[in-house]
Amino acid sequence: MPPEIPAVVVDDLHVTYRVYEDVRPTLRRFVARGFRPRPHVEVNALRGVTFTAMPGEAIGVIGRNGSGKSTLMASLAGLLPPERGAVLASSQPVLLAVGAALQGDLSGRRNIIIGASALGIAKADIVAQMDDIITFTGLRESIDRPLRTYSSGMAARLQFGIASAVRPDVLLVDEALATGDAEFARRSEARIQEIIESAGTVFIVSHAMDSIERMTRRTLWVDAGRIVFDGPTAEALEAYARATAG
Amino acid sequence: MSSPASGHVTAPRPWTAAEARAAGLREMSRRPPLRTYLRLLWQRREFALLVPLGEMRQRNMDTLLGGSWHVLNPLFQAGIYYLLFGVLLQQRAEIDNYPAWLIIGLFLFGFTQKSVQSSARIIVTKAGMLRSLNFPAGILPISVNLSELLAFIPAAAVMLFVVLATGERPALVWVLIVPLIALQFLMNLGLSLLVARLTVHFRDLDNLLNHLLRMWMYFSGVLFPIDLAPEGWIRELLRINPPHTFLATARGLLLDGTLDVRSATWAAGWTVGALVVGLLFFHRYEGRYSNAA
Numbered sequence: 185m186p187p188e189i190p191a192v193v194v195d196d197l198h199v200t201y202r203v204y205e206d207v208r209p210t211l212r213r214f215v216a217r218g219f220r221p222r223p224h225v226e227v228n229a230l231r232g233v234t235f236t237a238m239p240g241e242a243i244g245v246i247g248r249n250g251s252g253k254s255t256l257m258a259s260l261a262g263l264l265p266p267e268r269g270a271v272l273a274s275s276q277p278v279l280l281a282v283g284a285a286l287q288g289d290l291s292g293r294r295n296i297i298i299g300a301s302a303l304g305i306a307k308a309d310i311v312a313q314m315d316d317i318i319t320f321t322g323l324r325e326s327i328d329r330p331l332r333t334y335s336s337g338m339a340a341r342l343q344f345g346i347a348s349a350v351r352p353d354v355l356l357v358d359e360a361l362a363t364g365d366a367e368f369a370r371r372s373e374a375r376i377q378e379i380i381e382s383a384g385t386v387f388i389v390s391h392a393m394d395s396i397e398r399m400t401r402r403t404l405w406v407d408a409g410r411i412v413f414d415g416p417t418a419e420a421l422e423a424y425a426r427a428t429a430g
Numbered sequence: 431m432s433s434p435a436s437g438h439v440t441a442p443r444p445w446t447a448a449e450a451r452a453a454g455l456r457e458m459s460r461r462p463p464l465r466t467y468l469r470l471l472w473q474r475r476e477f478a479l480l481v482p483l484g485e486m487r488q489r490n491m492d493t494l495l496g497g498s499w500h501v502l503n504p505l506f507q508a509g510i511y512y513l514l515f516g517v518l519l520q521q522r523a524e525i526d527n528y529p530a531w532l533i534i535g536l537f538l539f540g541f542t543q544k545s546v547q548s549s550a551r552i553i554v555t556k557a558g559m560l561r562s563l564n565f566p567a568g569i570l571p572i573s574v575n576l577s578e579l580l581a582f583i584p585a586a587a588v589m590l591f592v593v594l595a596t597g598e599r600p601a602l603v604w605v606l607i608v609p610l611i612a613l614q615f616l617m618n619l620g621l622s623l624l625v626a627r628l629t630v631h632f633r634d635l636d637n638l639l640n641h642l643l644r645m646w647m648y649f650s651g652v653l654f655p656i657d658l659a660p661e662g663w664i665r666e667l668l669r670i671n672p673p674h675t676f677l678a679t680a681r682g683l684l685l686d687g688t689l690d691v692r693s694a695t696w697a698a699g700w701t702v703g704a705l706v707v708g709l710l711f712f713h714r715y716e717g718r719y720s721n722a723a
Binding site for chain 1: 442480484487717
């Protein structure tokens with residue numbers, strides 16, 4: 185058997201944000217600084233992350249707020265430029281997040297078309313899948329109402345429904361399972377399971393330890409921009425629980 | 431705090447970037463070469479159109495007169511300038527059919543002005559979108575320009591109506607107004623790509639642009655003919671400045687029924703120049719726009 189080709193390779197990844205201080209820029213300060221640009225601090229969101237993910241793997245990502253989980257997801261999707269190191273993938277990873285493209289005053293149905301098109305699906309394909317998507321979201325009654333009238337749970341269901349219309353080889357799920365009721369969470373998990381079974385790779389960021397435990401066998405624990413644990417989910421959750429309890 | 435996951439079945443041996451590259455994996459967040467970039471932009475054309483269509487729908491829903499403001503605004507503006515320049519400063523005596531002459535100038539210049547102005551902050555305001563969705567950043571200014579083009583179509587119809595209502599005879603050369611608008615759209619896009627990136631580096635440009643564009647209007651023969659400028663190189667410079675080349679071509683077509691070849695050639699040249707410079711400049715920073723917070 186030939187050696188298996190990884191789905192994602194992350195090698196010594198460093199990502200830095202440039203953050204400007206909350207000081208009003210004024211001409212006087214600009215002159216006083218000697219015409220140099222505004223001062224900024226560099227936040228090292230990721231500092232030396234290395235791991236490899238194989239096809240068919242479901243990988244949990246845990247860590248405290250601000251530890252770098254979401255930055256890691258955005259970097260895997262190629263949305264943030266690395267300061268150093270590299271992210272390589274066998275096919276374009278897709279971040280399950282279409283919220284930024286949606287428009288509040290438009291109906292759920294129209295937003296399905298916009299959101300799916302933001303993920304790169306052709307409009308003809310979306311229209312063909314429209315009925316399945318609406319059924320999946322369970323929002324048939326309210327699908328023609330403006331999105332801004334939806335509750336946060338309903339909006340999350342719409343977003344997950346849109347994103348599930350793409351079948352990427354590498355799927356990145358960032359806290360999308362946190363909202364919505366138990367029934368919808370179960371359906372979303374089933375959808376993710378389908379992707380894993382068709383040899384896709386899935387990353388799941390969550391604070392809900394039970395869904396990490398159910399869906400993944402391997403977990404990355406991220407802390408202060410570094411991976412402090414990479415191994416079996418059960419061990420990761422145990423170590424994480426010990427660290428956060430104390 | 432934790433134990434390394436040494437040799438465990440669930441964590442494979444990490445590959446190096448070099449090994450992954452050799453195995454055919456693709457690097458994420460790499461700036462694609464220009465040809466690939468253009469292909470990517472073309473692939474996402476549907477998305478580029480859906481966003482402005484949606485926003486337009488959204489805007490038109492909360493005002494009584496909805497989309498007709500796209501036409502009413504420049505008409506009101508034209509009324510004010512007509513009083514000021516036409517009646518008070520007597521331009522209507524100097525220029526044949528001054529109302530039509532003025533409307534053509536205002537509407538065409540407004541097309542460029544609005545396209546460029548709305549593109550200035552687009553990267554900054556949509557940085558959140560760039561941080562969660564995978565699409566080339568160039569889609570954003572393209573989308574703005576498509577939106578302005580859609581808004582310009584009814585304005586162009588009103589412009590033709592005014593020209594006819596003021597007694598001009600339709601001529602066959604009028605059809606050339608369509609490729610002229612297409613050219614202007616592309617020139618706007620080139621300028622928009624330029625300012626969209628510049629504003630990422632210098633946020634103040636957005637405010638400055640407002641004044642620069644207004645100044646440009648006064649220097650482009652929108653309200654009064656550039657012949658009022660002293661003869662010589664200054665007037666020649668004003669004549670070949672980009673907006674004026676479009677205005678002169680359109681007025682030649684609609685008011686004189688002739689194609690002003692010299693102006694049209696300049697207009698085409700400016701279009702190619704703006705588009706090439708804008709695209710190259712914008713593309714050089716691609717992949718880093720998401721960091722513009």
